[in-house]
Amino acid sequence: MIENIKEIKKDELLAEVKKFADAKARFVTAVCNDLGDKLEVTYFFNMSPGMEMHGLRMTVGKDEEVPSTTGIFLTTVLIENEMKEMFGLKVKDIAIDFGGHMLLAQDSPVTPMLKTGAAGGKGGE
Amino acid sequence: MAPRTVAPFGPQHPVLPEPIQLKITYEDEKVVDVVPAIGYGHRGIEKACELNEYPKNIYLCERICGICSCIHGISYCEVVERLWPIDVPPRAKYLRTIWSEMSRTHSHLLWLGLLADAFGFESMFMQFWRIREKVLDLLEMTTGQRVTQSISVVGGVRRDIDDEQKKKCIEVLREVRKESEALINVLANDYTVKARTVGKGVLTKEQAIALGCAGPHLRASGVKEDCRMQGLQAYGDLGFEPIVEKDGDCYARTLVRCRELLQAIDLQLEAFSKMPEGEIAVRPKGNPPANEAVYRAEQPRGEVFYYAKGNGTRNLERLRVRTPTYANIPSLLVMLPGCELPDVPVIVLSIDPCISCTER
Numbered sequence: 001m002i003e004n005i006k007e008i009k010k011d012e013l014l015a016e017v018k019k020f021a022d023a024k025a026r027f028v029t030a031v032c033n034d035l036g037d038k039l040e041v042t043y044f045f046n047m048s049p050g051m052e053m054h055g056l057r058m059t060v061g062k063d064e065e066v067p068s069t070t071g072i073f074l075t076t077v078l079i080e081n082e083m084k085e086m087f088g089l090k091v092k093d094i095a096i097d098f099g100g101h102m103l104l105a106q107d108s109p110v111t112p113m114l115k116t117g118a119a120g121g122k123g124g125e
Numbered sequence: 126m127a128p129r130t131v132a133p134f135g136p137q138h139p140v141l142p143e144p145i146q147l148k149i150t151y152e153d154e155k156v157v158d159v160v161p162a163i164g165y166g167h168r169g170i171e172k173a174c175e176l177n178e179y180p181k182n183i184y185l186c187e188r189i190c191g192i193c194s195c196i197h198g199i200s201y202c203e204v205v206e207r208l209w210p211i212d213v214p215p216r217a218k219y220l221r222t223i224w225s226e227m228s229r230t231h232s233h234l235l236w237l238g239l240l241a242d243a244f245g246f247e248s249m250f251m252q253f254w255r256i257r258e259k260v261l262d263l264l265e266m267t268t269g270q271r272v273t274q275s276i277s278v279v280g281g282v283r284r285d286i287d288d289e290q291k292k293k294c295i296e297v298l299r300e301v302r303k304e305s306e307a308l309i310n311v312l313a314n315d316y317t318v319k320a321r322t323v324g325k326g327v328l329t330k331e332q333a334i335a336l337g338c339a340g341p342h343l344r345a346s347g348v349k350e351d352c353r354m355q356g357l358q359a360y361g362d363l364g365f366e367p368i369v370e371k372d373g374d375c376y377a378r379t380l381v382r383c384r385e386l387l388q389a390i391d392l393q394l395e396a397f398s399k400m401p402e403g404e405i406a407v408r409p410k411g412n413p414p415a416n417e418a419v420y421r422a423e424q425p426r427g428e429v430f431y432y433a434k435g436n437g438t439r440n441l442e443r444l445r446v447r448t449p450t451y452a453n454i455p456s457l458l459v460m461l462p463g464c465e466l467p468d469v470p471v472i473v474l475s476i477d478p479c480i481s482c483t484e485r
Binding site: 001002015019024025026027028029031044046049050051053059067073074075077078079096098101102104105112113 | 160162163164167171172245331334335336337338343348349350351352354355357362381416417418421428430432434440443445447451454455456458484
């Protein structure tokens with residue numbers, strides 16, 4: 001159980017992230033989870049000064065477009081690219097878009113972090 | 126307007142121990158734009174952690190990075206322990222703290238050597254690395270390994286430190302402190318070092334927060350944030366206070382690491398004096414439950430973030446690791462434009478980049 005996680009809708013994302021920027025919070029990271037037919041994305045922020053952490057969580061369909069938060073926090077550029085290439089999260093208008101090849105090479109498996117991805121299945125299966 | 130040239134900095138460069146490429150656009154000798162390119166060392170460790178049974182992931186996580194391997198192993202164990210949750214014995218908490226600070230000591234000595242090497246200050250590079258060997262010897266004596274120690278297990282630690290080893294550690298750490306202090310006095314007051322670092326790669330407090338920086342890089346810009354402030358492991362008993370500088374330049378980052386090096390030794394000595402007797406591990410019962418947890422630790426390069434999601438089986442549903450360099454790379458997009466081309470290596474080095482960590 002993680003404390004201080006607020007469930008939001010996709011349309012609320014930018015406004016909610018802006019609130020953290022206005023509060024001078026520091027973006028920590030985002031975590032993407034494959035829920036089967038949907039993707040769950042959680043953004044984590046540190047409330048400066050101090051070490052209190054808060055999060056925003058949204059669930060989106062695998063075909064849904066998600067707005068980029070790089071216009072608010074430039075630092076999300078790496079994680080948004082990573083979620084895009086590892087999970088196929090459709091992030092729109094990332095400040096620097098590596099086109100699905102920030103970490104993966106041209107001949108790498110596509111969206112390998114999905115449960116049905118190239119390396120899917122559990123150990124021994 | 127002078128013609129613009131695009132030049133690759135890396136992936137192979139003398140100041141880069143690991144591969145990252147910066148596509149630098151410059152005009153005359155001034156940098157006007159930079160785009161980072163990573164992906165040379167991605168190993169799919171997060172995916173591999175879903176495929177392995179949870180106790181085996183300790184060894185995988187330790188291999189995320191060679192320099193911070195000990196803290197990666199400890200952080201993985203800590204996040205998995207939070208899924209039950211498991212209460213680790215107090216002595217194990219102290220031992221984890223001691224080994225974490227020992228890792229910070231050798232990592233900062235490594236970085237200070239690399240910085241000296243980047244200036245061409247070869248004798249200082251060799252002196253810092255000579256001292257570092259003593260710390261690696263202590264790690265070998267107490268854990269059995271110099272680099273990937275595999276000392277942490279879910280529920281505690283694998284080995285104890287006996288009285289004879291403790292006595293030796295205290296003796297060597299005092300020696301390391303004395304020798305480091307002498308070298309730091311030279312480094313911090315040297316004309317050439319100051320000429321290459323003061324006022325270079327400046328990042329203000331506001332920029333450091335907005336860019337999500339971590340670790341000494343963040344604290345050098347005047348932000349008092351350090352995961353050890355959470356009081357986890359034994360830090361709550363050790364009166365820990367983060368080290369902060371205000372100028373936000375390469376010199377301030379160097380000073381933060383110099384002071385943290387000495388502080389890490391002091392923390393180890395204090396932990397040795399306060400370490401309670403008792404068990405060093407408890408055995409976890411059953412599999413990690415269907416739950417999720419987050420753990421944040423302060424690695425030498427800054428905050429590492431571990432997220433784990435259990436599903437009631439021996440395998441984790443998801444493990445996510447965000448390393449400090451991942452948080453610090455975007456700041457290069459702000460620090461490098463406007464700087465002179467010869468300052469690029471020192472500014473890049475000042476974030477203490479660890480690319481194998483970043484790519485996992």
